[in-house]
Amino acid sequence: MSSPSDLQARLDEASAAYEEFASRGLKLDITRGKPSPEQLDLSAELLTAVSGDDVYTPSGVDTRNYGGIEGIIELREIFAPLLKVPTAQLLAGGNASLTFMAQALTFALLHGTAVDDRPWGRGPHKLLCPVPGYDRHFTLAESLGFELLSTPMDEQGPNVAEAQRLAEDPAVKGMWLVPMYSNPTGITITAERARELAAMPAASADFTLLWDNAYALHHLREDHPDNLDILSLCAEAGHPERAWIFASTSKVTHAGAGVSFFGAGPATVDWMISNLGKIAIGPDKINQLRHQRFFSDAAGVEAHMRKHAEIIAPKFDAVLRALEDGLGHDGLARWTRPEGGYFITLTTMEGIADRVVKLAAEAGVKLTPAGATHPYGLDPSNTVIRIAPTMPSLDEVELAAQGLVACVRLASFEKLMAG
Template identity: 55%
Template sequence: MTLDSLSRDQLESLLAEQQQAYAELQQADLSLDITRGKPSAAQLDLSNDLLTAPLQDTKVDGVDVRNYGGGTGLPALRSIFAELLNIPVDQLIAANNASLSMMHDSLVFALLHGTPEEAKPWKDGPVKFLCPAPGYDRHFAICEHLGIEMITIDMLEDGPDMVAVREHVADPAVKGMWLVPTYSNPTGAVVSDAVAAELAALQAAAPDFRIMWDNAYAVHDLTDEHVKSADILGLCASSGNPNRALVFASTSKVTLAGAGVSFLGGSPENIAWYLSHTAIRTIGPDKVNQARHAQFLGSAQGVLDLMARHREVLVPKFETVQRILSERLGDHGVATWTSPKGGYFVNLDVVDGTASRVVQLAKEAGIALTPAGASFPYGRDPRDRNIRIAPSFPPLEELTRAMEGLATCVLLAAAEKALAA
């Protein structure tokens, strides 16, 4: 029975039951963590050959990988990911670990030096970014750190709320937007081809409006179906806005998260712009690591084969999350959650006004959750209902205990609120 249908006596009985369950949680002296979407040790083990296999040759594509230079990265590796990302090889850069660094640098370069379309540095005027939410907290942290004003818009099942997007891009101060197009963090949404085409053709007041297309989960399927991302670069080019999109990706959740390779795709003009600035701060990426990756992965199919092995590790964890949420919360009407076909997260919406309380209860019971509101700009969830669940890192037994504990906290917070009404 849902909480809405319970009498006050029944609500008090439910509250007492959850208080008892919560007291037992606290007595268990737990130390569990489902805060961040990190690969587990079992997933990292899949790429241990990167640590031990000798390079077959120190010259790759005619380049001595031990030496300086090669700002665009090794063609051998770029060609593998160009196929996966649907980007021409000469429009794709391979750099060092963490695509977040490339996103940060792209914004800093625009703030300090302007863009190919507009030489005036962004810092010389107001700068605003559209932030579909729930979204990726690190995107929002970059904006906040750089003083870029964030505008929250809804992230829907097929992409950002385009009514809101069209409204806001009429402001020339709106210079761009963040977007995780495939298996969005944290909802698992996939931007449809129709929405991507509309974004590409959008009439924006800022001539250098940018879509920061963070394709972090381009190959991270949780089913046998491989979902391809929309060809945003091709759509932008055919719409007369070739420089609009900057595409980011990495091997962080493909090989070794702490020692991967990042990628930036863009128009030829954007690639030249980016390289003109990175040439000042680096004499080239870690080509030894790139050569190891090219050798280890072999081909685009090699990447997909490796991701199928990741899927074998991840699927039981995501199934456990779905099972516990359904069994513990499904009949009470106190929460909704996503059942993603890929990516690294499950998005949980609890009773309005209780997410902060749920996170607090969990913390006091030894279960670490991402802060309530973290998936919104400035950490402000207007409904205080959203919680991001990251099932990937803990062993299955720990994940099970964490989810059972989380369910207790959700029910306890919901019963408290219902009785306080």
């Protein structure tokens, strides 16, 4: 252990480095996982893919008119193999998968599910939330009245023993999951862990895996894991309706004008269509036709995503280099090294994540609030910080990472000096 004089010297050095960075007057933002303008430019041809009277799908559907609550079949055929969902069990909707999530959960609260028609909202209703996890999941569920139960994660996925223990309560209706490149850790659930979740006993007959494949296509490297066929795993385990799959092209094409997807077991798809048909007459089929023409086939989607990787992989590498160079020799923090997705998770010494975020804000680097990765915004150890390097330019990411390192070093030596 360093002597008090050594610690004071290192604190002085860290304070000077921080002050130097803060004096630059920068305004940098690595808070949310948005695509950069260069990524959005990759899909510019979408804007001219449909024009004039050229508005018919290959099967002859006039996309200008009402109907087609399932979405156009040609687009569903493109994404079905990518998402490991049979075409007949995949719906295509509007631009936000979050809307599909809200609709599905609301229908369950009001009407029950395809497995059990007793409305979830008639009694206590709870959801398991793997942590660190996705803040939008937590916010949505909390807004609908669910009690959120934190469930620990390891490098293979959620802790199944703890999830099973919590699911002995019949009020526990499901579990949030980001199976591929989890937000924010980048963890990909293993096939064995997914199989355990598919077969896991639960007191609620309609216990549901809310399987958000938000990053299923977002690989940073050529070698990458394959998307899991969770529907088959659930069917093999005797729970064919357990998984509700969500995905979208929000980080594939234009974030504000993409297409969302919902996949599930056959009975749940019928349930979803029946409920959707009461609140909508059909999605934006013109936009779906744009996407179908732009991609042509599944291989077109994969080729497009390789272009995304060429833009964002260097930004991830820049952050990881800065963390290794600035923190790797002192053991002041640890971080994930994701192979895909949109985030890096930084874990600080206990009790200082909020201090790091505050220091960064004062130095011109906006970070996601400490605690956002946990239900109710409360990280009990106050250690987790989510880093989102995709939207800024590479130069800005490099600067933001340098600033973040300076903040972590200052907050860490402050804590060590305080004993």
